[in-house]
Amino acid sequence: MYICICRGITERDIAQAVQQGVSSPEQLAETMGVGADCGCCLNHACQALAQNLGREPSDYCTAVCPS
């Protein structure tokens, strides 16, 4: 399933990024561009990140859709 439509990033892509050491929303943005365009994927991306890290979504999910 797509997480970031603007960049074509899927849940699998985020899982692979975590396996390669990505551990924060900022790193997701820097390495993959997640959230760098419209920003509407930030909450969903943060939830996927938290799930892959075995953390609570509330540890990461504070962003809101800017539109």
Ligand code: FES
């Ligand atoms: S959907 Fe991710 S930046 Fe637009």
